[in-house]
Amino acid sequence: MALTDDVKQDIQQAYRDVLAGKGVRARYGQRLMIAEIARYMGEITENDGQRTSPASACVVEAGTGTGKTLAYLISAIPVAKALGKTLVISTATVALQDQIVLKDLPDLRKHSKLKFNWTLAKGRGRYLCMSRLEARLHDEGRGDSDTMPLFLLDNPVGDEASSRATFEKMLGTYGSREWDGDRDHWPEQIPDDIWRQVTTDHRQCTNRHCAYFDSCAFFEARKDLDDADIVVANHDLVLADLALGGGAILPEPENALFIFDEAHHLPDKALNHFAASVPLNSTRQWLKQLSQALVKMQPWLPGGSQATKAVEKISLAGRDLDIALAKVYEEVEHNTGWDFNEERRSAQWRYPEGELPDSLAELAGETRIVTAGLCRNLGALVEELQSAFDERKDPELDRDTADSWYPVIGAFHSRAEEQLRLWEAWSEGTVAAKPDQDESAQPVPRRGPPAARWSVRQRWEHAEDITLFSSPVLADNLLYSRLWSRVYGAVLTSATLTALGRFDRLRSRAGLPEASRYMVVPSSFKYNEMATVEVPAIEVMPTDDGFGDALIKRLPDLWAGEKATLVLFTSRRQMQQVRDALAPEYPGLILTQDDMAKNEVLRTHCSRVDEGKASVLFGVASFAEGIDLPGKYLHHVVITRLPFSVPDDPIEASLAEWVTHRGGNPFMEITVPDASVKLVQAVGRLLRTEEDTGRVTILDRRIVARRYGQLLLDALPPFRRLIEH
The missing domain is CATH 3.40.50.300 (P-loop containing nucleotide triphosphate hydrolases)
Structure with missing residues (x-):
């Protein structure tokens, strides 16, 4: 769809209206940016809705004073609406996210005749989970942790009376609709250790099977997503969605036009997102928690049931993993050239070219197999608990047991999967995809550097630990295979995208497609x-x-x-x-x-x-x-x-x-x-x-x-x- 006259007219008229409404003059750089983005978006397709051009991005460096937010909003909104695509605007910082949602979008709607609505997308962890809040109040009220296992997820820290008062206040204000369950909308700062107890993630959430589904803060916020013309998100949420296959939280990349503001952060964010780590001693402590949880769970499961069998297999896998971790710890502790920095009480060792010593590589491979078994059996137990929510089936477990234990086992499953990512990355030539990644989304063949692998040994007053790390070295393959090759269209903008006056460094770090176009907007500053x-x-x-x-x-x-x-x-x-x-x-x-x-x-x-x-x-x-x-x-x-x-x-x-x-x-x-x-x-x-x-x-x-x-x-x-x- 080359830009139609109607769309061009909408863009030009909106720009004139905003300038007149705000009493400001047109900026040369801003006009150039509007034209470049509109032209790029208009050339993506020849027949509405399908991308007919090769994968490409539009990269615009626009310095302070350009007015780049207004430029991309005015150019992209009419085109996205004409194409029937959702416009996703992603930032690196909360400050810019707030500015776009609270100032720039309302300003544009007020001063132009453009018709659009928007919503702010956040991950599940920013919202209250009513099920966990109720369980936390119930748990504290009864002081009977045998019947309420949520204590295993996060041990409450600090003053129990004041945290209970906070939980009761949350319940009251959410119930009376004075608060929408969004952490960022609570009047005071909520400490992390308090918030962790009343939120959830996708592995612990029972979705439609939850008794509170109809009044869930997260799903209430999600309703706006489906109807919104514009979704404002952040780079971390975009990457989390892509790791789940795309379209899990945000619109599918194929049906969206993305604008990445503060785009120079995207490659580093991607590296952080696909990095993996395992603290060896802490993981062994975690296995003890898992063992305790299984002992407490056992009486609630019918003898001979699939869930009981899964618990037995998990217990065995946990013991095997503990032995494997002890061997890895001993190997890394004794056969690494540690050079301690006494001031920081820590030492780091990087494995050149990502190559592990043979003995360590062998142990990593064995640990991967054991961890994969633990993941598989935890997954089987999760499925058994989930089946108790389905009234059409004849489940072996009762609903109350599933309600109590599903979040706990989900949390253990999620943690085991994170550990598996590290062991896969340490056992293979490439950084492994997440275990739940869609197999069809095959990454492009590796042509870049091998993964970085390193260990960090830390000493405290009464403890010591060794943490193993793996990270891709460049985000190019990750971003290309998961984002650029799939997305309908993408604009990257920031005040600093060039290095030494060229886009080469960004192109290689972000894996931008060959057909991408690049522009430096001249500054209005003298x-x-x-x-x-x-x-x-x-x-x-x-x-x-x-x-x-x-x-x-x-x-x-x-x-x-x-x-x-x-x-x-x-x-x-x-x-x-x-x-x-x-x-x-x-x-x-x-x-x-x-x-x-x-x-x-x-x-x-x-x-x-x-x-x-x-x-x-x-x-x-x-x-x-x-x-x-x-x-x-x-x-x-x-x-x-x-x-x-x-x-x-x-x-x-x-x-x-x-x-x-x-x-x-x-x-x-x-x-x-x-x-x-x-x-x-x-x-x-x-x-x-x-x-x-x-x-x-x-x-x-x-x-x-x-x-x-x-x-x-x-x-x-x-x-x-x-x-x-």
Whole structure:
């Protein structure tokens, strides 16, 4: 469907209406972005509804001040409606999600004639489970855990009386419809240990068989999803849905147009999502809990029933797994070259090229077989419990027993499956898919690096553990096979998608299809008039021992005379060292991001500036991105050192190893481009509106003393440069 005149007219009219309604002028970059996205979406199909073009994505880098949210909403909504597709907007942060739902979409509907509705999609774990809430109140009231096994899921922590009061308040407000069961809508922050006791996941939920199904908060929220033109989600939820085969929570990829805002986070989110880990000693403790649960469950099961047989098999598999884990622990403990960092009381070991020693590989293979058996038998028990909900059958178990035990066994099953992912990944040449993945969704053949495998050994006062890890090194195959090859259409946008001025790094990390199109939207900022980038003369390099002392000496001169300064560090320890040295000399001036919650730190900083006081913010990586301090709230950004990746990150190290084996230069192909993206993000904190001015100071002389420094400088916005020699 090349764009019809009607759709073009809708887009143009909506843009005119919004500009007039808000009293703002058109922006050149915004107009370009609207046209590019609309054109891309219009070329996906020739006959409505079926994708006839090859898989592709539209990638748009649009800096601060472009108005990119409005651009993609205005271009995508009319096209999605004309095609009969759901528009899914995915963000990396809750802040942007809230902005889109609470501000941008209502604004667009108010000021344009576009007709659309929207909903916010969240995972099951954000909603109250009435069954678990009732069970928790019942359990605490009776104090009889023999009949109510939910205590096994999460041992209540802290003050039992106050948690009971919270649960009773939840029951009252949910019953009276004052609260919709959404964790984020509860008036106060709910501690994790309290919330875990009253929510559920897909493995523990009995769905339609639950007595509370008709009044379930999660399924109530899901009803809006089916009718919504626009679904606002986040990257984690999209990836969770894809891992379940797609269409389990969100619309099926084939019937949706996706817009990934803050898209530079997507590859890392995908790696985290498909990584796996098993803490060996903790898992053995967990097996004891499983054994206790089975003992308590036994009296409720009819003798000779399938459920009783499954329990016996689970008991045997649990004992076998405990023996296997003990052998793995002993092998890893004694035959690994641990180098303990006494300060952190931990040590890490990465297996080069993902290759395990033969003895360990053999044990991993044996443990995989035992864990698979445990999973299979837990799954069989889950099915037996589930069959008790079906009144058409003649189940062996009674409904009350199933109601009590289904969530408990579901939780054990889910945990066993997570462990199986690690053992499969440690036993095979590729990272295994989740056990419940649809077999038809075969991944594309591996052409990238082998999985990263590593171990971490930790020591505490009275305990020790070794955790085994596996992770894909690149998310390209995962994202291509599960998302890009299936989705009807996808737009990726962010202020920083290029590295050193090119899209190559994103293309390889995210596995974007060959036919994808790329665009950098020109900025409306007159950078050379608004700001300077300064590199002062400083004798010490960041790699030298005395660099921390040099910072302590230099920083006061840099913030002198400034009202609002942000100092960015790459190491939390160095940030604290500098703070400890300078804070006593400058009382009431320095705020670090660790002093309180992020929003509270920013609020305190802004209120100081409003009162006419000077304020200096110290932050690490998370303050180099995603904080918005326009106008008087930030006039000077100080970058203490270039944001190169930590060399001991096992995923980065595995990727570097692979690039080296292919004859490449990992420093120039990976480290420098990634540092460029982070540096551009950090510098991007300075100018948030067209009226802002200020300066950036870079204290890392490598940016002028090393050959790669010129590449990093040239990738920054075209500020006026002041470089001391």
